[in-house]
Amino acid sequence: MARKASLSGFPELLPEERVVENHVLDVLRHTFELHGFSSIETRSVETVEQLLQKGEIDKEVYAVSRLQEDGDSKKAEKLALHFDLTVPFARYVVENAGYLNFPFMRYQIQKSWRGERPQEGRAREFTQADIDVVGEGTLPFRYDVELALIVVDALSRLPLPEFRLRVNNRKLSEGFYRGIGLTDTAGVLRSIDKLEKIGPDAVAQLLKDELGATDEQAQAALDLASITAEDTSFADRVRSFGVQDDLLEEGLTELTEVIEQASKRAPGKVIADLSIARGLDYYTGTVYETVLLGHEQLGSICSGGRYESLASNGKKTYPGVGLSIGVTRLVARMLSQGLARPTRSVPSAVLVALTNDEAWSEAQDVADQLRDRGIACEVSASAAKFGKQIKYADRRGIPFVWFLGTDESGTTTHEVKDIRSGEQVAADPSTWTPAEEDLRPRVYGTEE
Amino acid sequence: MARKASLSGFPELLPEERVVENHVLDVLRHTFELHGFSSIETRSVETVEQLLQKGEIDKEVYAVSRLQEDGDSKKAEKLALHFDLTVPFARYVVENAGYLNFPFMRYQIQKSWRGERPQEGRAREFTQADIDVVGEGTLPFRYDVELALIVVDALSRLPLPEFRLRVNNRKLSEGFYRGIGLTDTAGVLRSIDKLEKIGPDAVAQLLKDELGATDEQAQAALDLASITAEDTSFADRVRSFGVQDDLLEEGLTELTEVIEQASKRAPGKVIADLSIARGLDYYTGTVYETVLLGHEQLGSICSGGRYESLASNGKKTYPGVGLSIGVTRLVARMLSQGLARPTRSVPSAVLVALTNDEAWSEAQDVADQLRDRGIACEVSASAAKFGKQIKYADRRGIPFVWFLGTDESGTTTHEVKDIRSGEQVAADPSTWTPAEEDLRPRVYGTEE
Incomplete structure (x- = not known):
């Protein structure tokens, strides 16, 4: 990075x-x-008095005050952002x-703030x-x-x-x-x-x-x-x-x-x-x-x-x-x-492609059926060419693209494509489930 | 409250x-x-200039500055805590x-800060x-x-x-x-x-x-x-x-x-x-x-x-x-x-009771076996009377207490008590699992 x-x-x-x-x-x-x-969680601010009880890092403490003080806050105690979670x-x-x-x-698990000189391993805002x-x-x-x-x-x-x-x-x-x-x-x-x-x-x-x-x-x-x-x-x-x-x-x-x-x-x-x-x-x-x-x-x-x-x-x-x-x-x-x-940068496991602009609601029906089973997915926002919609999924690392179609009898058909292997198969939106490792973005160690 | x-x-x-x-x-x-x-997530601070571009709520903005400014930070831009997540x-x-x-x-999902007059529905620090x-x-x-x-x-x-x-x-x-x-x-x-x-x-x-x-x-x-x-x-x-x-x-x-x-x-x-x-x-x-x-x-x-x-x-x-x-x-x-x-205030589904002070490691073995299957549990810190240990679990809303014992042949025995019903049964730490609704604290609507 x-x-x-x-x-x-x-x-x-x-x-x-x-x-x-x-x-x-x-x-x-x-x-x-x-x-x-x-x-x-505790609040992000403490009174300065409370924070400096243990001494030491006063120089690094960030004070907090209203940009335009009014009468009310002048009487108030001086506040500062906490520099750790122990105090x-x-x-x-x-x-x-x-x-x-x-x-x-x-x-x-919270953020803290210290006005230290930044370097690797030392940020001014850190969790x-x-x-x-x-x-x-x-x-x-x-x-x-x-x-x-x-x-x-x-x-x-x-x-x-x-x-x-x-x-x-x-x-x-x-x-x-x-x-x-x-x-x-x-x-x-x-x-x-x-x-x-x-x-x-x-x-x-x-x-x-x-x-x-x-x-x-x-x-x-x-x-x-x-x-x-x-x-x-x-x-x-x-x-x-x-x-x-x-x-x-x-x-x-x-x-x-x-x-x-x-x-x-x-x-x-x-x-x-x-x-x-x-x-x-x-x-x-x-x-x-x-x-x-x-x-x-x-x-x-x-x-x-x-x-x-x-x-x-x-x-x-x-x-x-x-x-x-x-x-x-x-x-x-x-x-x-x-x-x-x-494994990917977005939660979506599936992109539901849009065949034409009128099919949006039908595509959302498919998406909702998948979401009901905990499968994260999104619907294409526009009915671009399928190649373009696949490219969109690929760029985000979404592994599957879902296609709606119509057979000779006028019935809606469903197919899902694994865009990594290119394999495309018929699928039922009420039962289809991706492999466990594709369900959510996973994080893997590169030394493993 | x-x-x-x-x-x-x-x-x-x-x-x-x-x-x-x-x-x-x-x-x-x-x-x-x-x-x-x-x-x-974005950082908690923005430059004051950035924050006030859209005008309006300047009076409520919290400025942030080092408690003891040094030469370095005097040159720096003036900072303030963000008052929303949109800007x-x-x-x-x-x-x-x-x-x-x-x-x-x-x-x-983050905190923001506004120096408003506090009232129900309006806090100065809010998520x-x-x-x-x-x-x-x-x-x-x-x-x-x-x-x-x-x-x-x-x-x-x-x-x-x-x-x-x-x-x-x-x-x-x-x-x-x-x-x-x-x-x-x-x-x-x-x-x-x-x-x-x-x-x-x-x-x-x-x-x-x-x-x-x-x-x-x-x-x-x-x-x-x-x-x-x-x-x-x-x-x-x-x-x-x-x-x-x-x-x-x-x-x-x-x-x-x-x-x-x-x-x-x-x-x-x-x-x-x-x-x-x-x-x-x-x-x-x-x-x-x-x-x-x-x-x-x-x-x-x-x-x-x-x-x-x-x-x-x-x-x-x-x-x-x-x-x-x-x-x-x-x-x-x-x-x-x-x-x-x-349903309870702590994550623990099980308190593993301590029979005597020397049994701590053995109790931790039981706890680890349960944790391996995703069951949150804690081990009593001291071998108080069982009644006292049960009371401790009750106070925290922990539904189960686990007891270790020894039978005539010297073999370790395991029993688990549901302290709500009082029912106590033999249990195997490598297979026992609580009911799904007891596994984690759940939150229920009181109008349901």
Whole structure:
């Protein structure tokens, strides 16, 4: 696709590209619902105050205001477009807690906006698919395992290259840093988060310059981050450092449970990767990132973690765990690299040809009979030569053209032509059905 | 639902309400695709310049700007959220004309924003479902009939009270006004558009005061607007006024074709109503409005019309015809009046109970077997007493609870309980299936 967005950072898809995006959205929705998650949406705007509670990305927030303010809105709170779905979800949970059943399992597929500098994988308007479970007061740890498995299930149903869900635990990292004498554990996490971008030497320098780490401390933090494993063997490797810390032990236990279950239920898909830090402050335990193999430079396509107190109304807290799939990032990649293609760009399986202009209503009767059985079709708008009508279908990828005629006795005849093979046969509009794979546009992976 | 939106004009739904909205969206999408329409989305923002081309509602437009502007964005064009889907669609067509097949049939289901004073039926953030067909240079009139029938098909599939799609033709009205000597035909249309709000006497006064109409002219305009018919008899009634005008004749022919076909294919659903004017300037022929019977004060739930030159790149024009369904308005009504209810608030058909904490993985095995056959289910997060787990399912409306056990020989046993009837039977996780009506949450009309 060589087309450029007419507004930088605000991509728009052509109909055949949208077929791919819709396929991704449908698969995600279907999978989330199979696992019992309910759909919600939150409004696109939040008060600026609400959005900036967690700090950090204020510069990228898009403010929203009436083009011509009147007296009414001057008094109103300042509004802005949400930049993710986690902060609005936390507000929604607190506001509606009395109407929700906990643990509350929801997915949310919506657009978000960030005024970042556009580049591949980063748009200013983008769709995310979030899935979270939130408890009232407490939330069983088990969901840290379950959420990882649901996301693996969802991504496995998409026409994508191999992926790895990389899991770490903040308690493990922070406990380890504390155990080796680095007390600004959030600072260490922020430095380690830069590992893939700037490399281990630069991170070591950061740790020494900014956090006062010794050579040995910096090296130990890097050594910890270098540990990856498909099974629970990572725990022994961490323990071999001989660092003693309660939080570290707690983190090891939790991560072991995730990896133990996940390696059994989704072998090879979920790995322990102790370099995963996540930039955001609100994660308190398990953290996830997901990499597409062969597309590492795209960044994580699905990230998240456990948060103990993102949502709170003062009296109660609502701990949760969840992940967010970057749908726009993923689909942009699928399209730009040709990883997936649709079998056609339009829903129609059949074009009902028009023999003459007066036959339109009769042609619609045929179309309605087909639609009654779930077969998408359209009727030619004008009675051009059949060759031209076939060409029209061909250009849209519509596989079948339906012809009405009259036999010697004056009875209406029906024939349907598969324009790919050229085969044309008599057909009954009340029973004819295309092959299952022709019924709807399908999306197939080009690596399959 | 007594809940109030925490931000006036920005409604948010509870999960069970969202089930109703999703049902509406699914039905619309399914129907539009059955008729061969492709899905697209446009970006949420347009340049202010683009949005205000058609004038009128500038005061209600929401501008969008970075909270902290940097040098880069100061140079950039001023942006705003779109207030409908027609203007963005017109821009999309012109920008992508080289990549589209004409006639281009698309539907578009997205949010729009208007800073109006909120009231029932008017939110500041709302979802619309638009369906349009656009030609390159020309577009057969036939689509004016087809679009009306598609919308009738879509609305008929929803759990709604009876509705009427009211159709008029601007050529008919304008030709008539011209024929009786009222030359500011757009002005007359704007006055007639207020008929339902302010009544015939006030409209007559407007016509006389603002447009210099005589008593006879005002009365003739009102008489025309009073004509409604389920069949093509309206044409004779118009002709009985004896007004001569070419545009009037053209309009009569067009409206006759719409009503003739529609009364045959969708009897009683589509009526000629010569009071329909539509406020917007860009309609040039057929105009549509839709009223829910018994809910007239809600306003039109689906409106649109034919536009000859909404989209143009200077060299080519792209005439189109389309309608827009006010999904938020419709769903808000369905919910506030209890017109439709979901059978449950969660997707899960089955809750797999947990016998003890160690049985979680085994319970997930059962759940995965059910999910493989498309049965949505969840596993209890903790091994509470069975009574408590059943109560949990009951609260969410989950109809079945699955129990794992062990018989004397140590073999795992499976039983499934329908918690509505209390019936509990042995079941095989690899074959058991709920009744079709229990598989997914369904939405039923309470008037059915």
